[in-house]
Amino acid sequence: MPIRRILSLWFPRLAAERFLRAGASYLDAPFAVVGDRNNAQVLVSLSARASAEGLRAGQPLRDAQAMCPGLITRLANTHADAAFLSALRRWAGKFSPWVAEEPPEGLIIDLTGCAHLFGGEAELVSQAELDCSDLGLTVQSGIADTVGAAWALARYAGRAPGAVRSGDAIDQEAPATRARAAKRRNWERGGPPPPRHGVEARGGRIAAEGQTRTALATLPVAALRVDPDTAASLSKLGLRTIGDLIGVPRASLARRFGQPLVLRLDQAMGHTPESVSPARPMFSFAVRLTLPDPIGLDEDVMAAIDRLLPELEKRLVEKGRGARRLRLQLFRADNTMQTIEIGMARPSASPDRIRPLLILKLDEIDAGYGIDCIRIEAHVTEPVHARQHRGHMDAAAEAVARLNSDMRLDDLIGRLGARIGLERISRAHPADSHIPEKTSHRVAAAWSEPAKNWPLPPTPRPLVMWRPEPVSAPDTPRPPADFRWRGRSLQATAVSGPERIAPEWWLDEPEWRTGVRDYWQVTADTGERLWMYYAHGGALSAGWFCQGRFA
Template sequence: MPEDPRPSAPRRIMSLWFPRLAAEHLLRAAPGDTRPFAVVRDHGNMQLLWSLSAAASAAGLKPGQPLRDARAMCPELHTRLRNPQREAAFLTVLRRWAGKYSPWIAETAPESLLIDITGCAHLFGGEAELMEAIAGDCAGFGLTVQAGIADTVGAAWALAHHAGGTAAHNRTGDAVDAEARATRSRAARRHWVKGGPAPLAAAPAAPAGRIAPPGQTRSALAPLPLAALRLEPEVLAQLARLGLRRVEDLLNQPRAPLARRFGQALVLRIDQALGHVPEPVSPAPAERADAVRMTLPEPIGLETDIAAALDRLLPRLCATLEGRGMGIRTIRLQAFRTDGTMQWISAGLARPTHDPGRIRPLLAMKLSEIDAGFGIDMLRVEALQTEPVHREQARGHAEAGQAVSERLAAQTALDDLVTRIGARVGMEAVTRLHPGASHIPEKTAIVLAAAWSDPAPGWPAPAVPRPRLLWRPEPVSAPDAPRPPGLIRWRGRRLRVLSATGPERIAPEWWLDEPAWRTGVRDYWRVTVEGGERLWLYYAHGATMSAGWFCHGSFA
């Protein structure tokens, strides 16, 4: 079959930014409220503005401003605490809505969507008409949206977030826009009288959405501020101190000096925006939440009421997972308050299970951490992490005894103990030792997390007894000879050697360069000193470091 001679359509990306997502999402429940409104977030011992309504922005408030300063500027400001999970859920709803325009959509938290509109724009009359349709839908939803369309993800994001913005400078009083208005006007008029070109009028503000024609990504990015490249704030501050304010100031700079001074991330962002480095749009996977919820007719606040609701929710969730052959590894209980906020507790298990009796105590011990506030009107239990749990196979009479033995030898009690301790101190803090594949004394055991490892089937016994206590080798003052000394000085004590057994020669791992083994081959001796103390001494024959005696452990 002959190939299609028509060239493939160029890749086109649309970025949608909802700058007031959190605030307008909450205001949808009160459409007639015109008071200045802001969503705040906790930051240390203070609260900062996170998302503002249009009325709050008109009052001069800015995101990131301390709440106490905002109330001084706008006493009638109405605030709500930020709920990141609810914002993410609302962004997911918007992603589903945007599926009417393209099937290839990705979320870029916390307030943006990326849409691959390649081959889709003509269905709506063109890119401009598509942008108008999206703006109309968002206006009907009560949302503010800014859009950008370009050939690359970075360029579309830059146009959506910074089209029409001005490049900020890092100066204080030496910039023209920092001078008095009368001084600037006289300077402009004097420059015009002397024969120069007339002063330019202020450029009109660019529209909220902007389209970069195909193949013109570079020219569309050039006038934008450097923040359009998605750089870290520290890098932006360094570039501003050098007088670099716009993207065009970096596009013509040699890459090697930029990478050496500001890191590879700066060069990568430039290449991604220009399309030299691919940046795919990865759509969100199909959602399948393993969760159950209960909506309460009246708010509750007692711990016993929450526990009673948990007794009804947890068996339903476990029954669903059991039917799919899955077990819970991490579980979370969410309590939704009447004021729109939410609090949660979570617990992890050492082994996946769908037994409600083994899961409930983990959540019950943390119920006291939930602050009901003005009341809880909905509870939700979600299995955050699940793993397969093998079902029991039918067994004959010959295998019945073996099945009973396996069930009696099961580590369920130990797993429950690890789970309960881990719920208090963290799963990573509960560890167990496993034999290590090394002949080096300090490497004969490795530390593993008990929740993600099985007990060692057997610990190989060494040919020569090893001490119960090991520490970093400590210098011992003794004659520089490979024979056991008669008198040693260790930890500030003079000790007389009564007996010595050995030697056991241990060579370093020649394929590794370890600083502790640069003294070369060691001859270990089991030494008994005055007072009955049994020490593990070795004589290092010396390699890249000098020879000598060291104490490595104790048998007591």
């Protein structure tokens, strides 16, 4: 069986270079993409020119503008970045059919059995870098036997700790020691290091087969995909490289830093398998309308939407799909974009069912300096099947009426969901339990059908139920003539029952530790019909309790 080979592609300037591809005016000036982190604007992606000015990712925007007054910035657009990464995944399919996205800036490719088609791994990497250069993208690559090792080589090979030690760099030395610099070996004076055993060409980013441990030994522990706090803690203990970490007993690492660190180490070394799951081919249902002049009125926006929805319906119907979630993208004249999402209780392609939900979102639209492009995308779809009714005329009419009733309920759920969120709308479904409080459970209304054929209980259940409340009454199994509940003294005028319910022995319910219950319907002198029970005692003492009230 051939050894598995994994290629990791990292695009460190993906967000910035996506803008640079579209705007030629940005190329000659420092450029950065700005995002919000902890209620502050920071740089999230930089161009090569901006990095040359000394700026860095994560730097506050004010500090960056003070250092580089000519900095050009644009707001981050995570949806557009994700779509661009998906486009790159489709491009990478030329190298292997097994390509997976690694958001926000990476791709993982399983090259097993594919590299020879391009003349070898080095030639394949050269082809990938040439394609990215034509696309205007910066890319770093790494090839190894495991996903973790390829990920580490792509991001950390060539800048591992130990490559430049304290005192080895000329600018870090005292004047008295600079005279000895000429006696040092070439690679200690800034020249290229000699090739290490197990690591091939291209800057040490291609690990030879079976040489994963050697290739990763000098890389920092951050290359294991651990969180920064764990990497900092390991560095304080002197464990700065993966080679230092390999020699430490696994039990000690797991006890001190948790199982995730050990898992990442085992995945990188190949002791724990890590699969590459290629993205499933997705249907793309999107329509766009480019406007000759920017618009800002609600009427104009709806007019544009009315032109787009029939075309979206046509594309969905051709594939037998219905939209479950839609994304409305409004591109403004200042190169910014606003995204609005809506959800539907049932998949549908009908503009008559989509349009009212978009109308409810009009008050959230901020036109800014004007909207010059509108795009509608059905990014979550489900198959739909046409319903055909057969039989007598009356039966067909009844079926159509039932269908229309269900559609009205679905439209109501969709409109409420546009206001408060679909996840907040639920309905009750029957559950398989004889415990009163477990006879039903809540499910999301948008992803479930109305419950039918509810099972009838042995005796009627109260309309309102609550947690059992203690009742002051004689400790006898017979219903009391006088009792005290919620601070009131009541008298029983009529009783019916009992219904005996035993707790589920395979579950430990705190409310049922009082043992078997005998439920009674007790009518008080105030006219209230209470649902009371006598607990025969178990882990807790026996007594009377009230759990509900009939209408």
